Amino acid sequence: MAMYNDKVMDHFTNPHNVGEFDNPDGEGTYGSPVCGDMMKISILVDANDVITDAKFKTFGCGSAIASSSVATDMIIGKTVEEALEVTNKMVLDELGGLPPIKIHCSVLADHAIKSAIYDYAQKHGKTYAGLEGFDPNAPEDEDEHAIPEELN
Amino acid sequence: MEKRQVYLDYGATTPVKKEVLDAMIPYFTEHFGNPSSLYTQGQEAKHAIDIAREQVAALIGAEPREIFFTGTGSEADNWAIIETALANQKKGKHIITSTIEHHAILHTGDYLETLGFEVTYIGVDSDGFIKLDELEAAIRPDTTIISIMYANNEIGTIEPIEKIAAIAKKHGIAFHTDAVQALGNLHIDVKKLGVDLLSMSAHKIYGPKGVGALYIRKGYQLPTHIHGGGQENRKRAGTENLAGIVGFGKAAELARENLVEHIEQERHLRDYFIEQVLQQIDDVQVNGSLESRLPGNVNITFKYIEGEALLLFLDMKGIAISTGSACSSASLTPSHVLTAIGVPVEQIHGSIRVSIGDFTTKEDLDYTIEALKESVAKLRNISSVSSSSGW
Numbered sequence: 256m257a258m259y260n261d262k263v264m265d266h267f268t269n270p271h272n273v274g275e276f277d278n279p280d281g282e283g284t285y286g287s288p289v290c291g292d293m294m295k296i297s298i299l300v301d302a303n304d305v306i307t308d309a310k311f312k313t314f315g316c317g318s319a320i321a322s323s324s325v326a327t328d329m330i331i332g333k334t335v336e337e338a339l340e341v342t343n344k345m346v347l348d349e350l351g352g353l354p355p356i357k358i359h360c361s362v363l364a365d366h367a368i369k370s371a372i373y374d375y376a377q378k379h380g381k382t383y384a385g386l387e388g389f390d391p392n393a394p395e396d397e398d399e400h401a402i403p404e405e406l407n
Numbered sequence: 408m409e410k411r412q413v414y415l416d417y418g419a420t421t422p423v424k425k426e427v428l429d430a431m432i433p434y435f436t437e438h439f440g441n442p443s444s445l446y447t448q449g450q451e452a453k454h455a456i457d458i459a460r461e462q463v464a465a466l467i468g469a470e471p472r473e474i475f476f477t478g479t480g481s482e483a484d485n486w487a488i489i490e491t492a493l494a495n496q497k498k499g500k501h502i503i504t505s506t507i508e509h510h511a512i513l514h515t516g517d518y519l520e521t522l523g524f525e526v527t528y529i530g531v532d533s534d535g536f537i538k539l540d541e542l543e544a545a546i547r548p549d550t551t552i553i554s555i556m557y558a559n560n561e562i563g564t565i566e567p568i569e570k571i572a573a574i575a576k577k578h579g580i581a582f583h584t585d586a587v588q589a590l591g592n593l594h595i596d597v598k599k600l601g602v603d604l605l606s607m608s609a610h611k612i613y614g615p616k617g618v619g620a621l622y623i624r625k626g627y628q629l630p631t632h633i634h635g636g637g638q639e640n641r642k643r644a645g646t647e648n649l650a651g652i653v654g655f656g657k658a659a660e661l662a663r664e665n666l667v668e669h670i671e672q673e674r675h676l677r678d679y680f681i682e683q684v685l686q687q688i689d690d691v692q693v694n695g696s697l698e699s700r701l702p703g704n705v706n707i708t709f710k711y712i713e714g715e716a717l718l719l720f721l722d723m724k725g726i727a728i729s730t731g732s733a734c735s736s737a738s739l740t741p742s743h744v745l746t747a748i749g750v751p752v753e754q755i756h757g758s759i760r761v762s763i764g765d766f767t768t769k770e771d772l773d774y775t776i777e778a779l780k781e782s783v784a785k786l787r788n789i790s791s792v793s794s795s796s797g798w
Contacts, residue, residue: 267716
């Protein structure tokens with residue numbers, strides 16, 4: 256019995272888009288090593304506001320790495336506005352699901368994507384409806400770690 | 408390298424040795440009698456339990472009548488602490504234990520707190536040793552029991568049990584030790600140690616799961632824990648786990664016979680493994696004492712990566728280890744033991760326990776070191792933190 260499905264394991268063992276760009280158009284980080292997961296996303300955006308490439312670096316467990324891989328796959332080729340619509344739920348569905356206990360803590364993608372786009376918007380003087388009210392420095396939700404007591 | 412199956416989690420559980428299984432089998436099918444029955448089959452079963460009691464007693468230097476079989480080590484812990492606490496309420500409702508105990512102790516303490524008891528948790532130093540001055544200072548007139556583990560399950564630190572028992576005795580307080588990890592891995596002599604109560608488990612010493620024991624010093628008054636029939640000298644009712652107890656006895660006998668070479672071999676392999684990992688992989692830290700440590704225990708932090716991810720890579724290569732990472736525990740809280748010895752939380756996430764046992768070979772360890780090198784490098788390449796960027 257494996258803990259993760261084949262698709263998750265595939266993205267974990269052979270993650271797509273690992274790395275950073277020398278001159279990213281936008282860069283954002285979410286999470287912290289203290290919490291056990293930290294994801295950094297870097298993007299390249301062309302003149303038409305299309306994300307032409309994305310890369311990630313993630314400190315975290317198997318599902319955090321797999322969801323980073325899938326999330327970067329999902330935003331490449333999308334416009335910035337479209338990428339802002341990517342939710343953790345969509346990343347989760349793309350992965351074919353995760354064990355319930357993993358869902359809250361290890362899917363950091365939508366916040367990390369928004370952070371990278373926020374950085375891009377700041378640098379290029381742009382505004383997006385999808386970023387309204389977004390604070391890249393908002394603390395992680397404390398509730399996310401309120402999970403029932405361990406079993407063994 | 409050709410893939411192999413490498414089990415390096417003997418601290419979690421051990422395989423049942425063939426001699427142990429062979430000793431157990433007839434007690435399922437042939438000699439299945441109820442030890443409480445008076446006819447021959449029953450008496451044969453009772454005799455088999457008597458033998459097992461002698462074998463377990465011999466492993467810790469106890470008298471057979473001081474050994475009481477239980478279902479698990481956790482049950483022994485619960486019994487020792489709860490019944491001592493309840494029986495001595497007139498004296499007081501204060502208990503002392505440590506911050507690095509197994510959950511069988513910590514959660515028993517939580518339960519007693521709900522009944523109005525007070526629990527003091529003694530801290531440890533960076534090697535995991537109980538602070539003896541803190542322990543002495545915590546003792547109060549209403550303290551009824553002190554429980555400190557013999558050896559820690561995560562970092563392998565062996566506590567100065569003889570000294571702690573002497574402190575308890577000096578103050579007239581009962582002393583219990585959870586020796587589940589220590590059993591079969593150290594020379595244990597309860598008389599020399601001076602403990603009142605000591606918990607054991609069969610499945611950590613190549614015996615079956617589902618059987619443990621509590622040593623109760625002769626003369627120590629511990630109330631009955633399960634009420635019913637007259638089994639276990641009327642202290643723990645219920646028809647005995649006959650085959651399991653026979654298996655525990657056989658495992659204890661083998662452990663006693665092989666103790667010296669078992670310790671020697673494990674220590675040798677452990678030291679080799681630690682030395683090689685430190686030599687071949689950067690940014691690595693060994694947790695726990697290097698001197699007073701269980702012979703088969705290794706606990707290592709690989710900085711800048713997360714332990715569950717490492718566990719998964721190793722699992723794919725056929726290697727079984729465990730981790731202190733929060734992400735691999737169902738509660739998502741990082742190891743309380745590594746927290747107690749002061750390992751920074753971000754590093755606890757990257758900590759693993761490798762526990763070596765009787766079937767571990769040098770080839771297994773070489774294979775594991777290669778797998779570790781490869782997996783750690785791969786995860787560090789993915790990681791958003793590194794030695795150059797820092798945490």
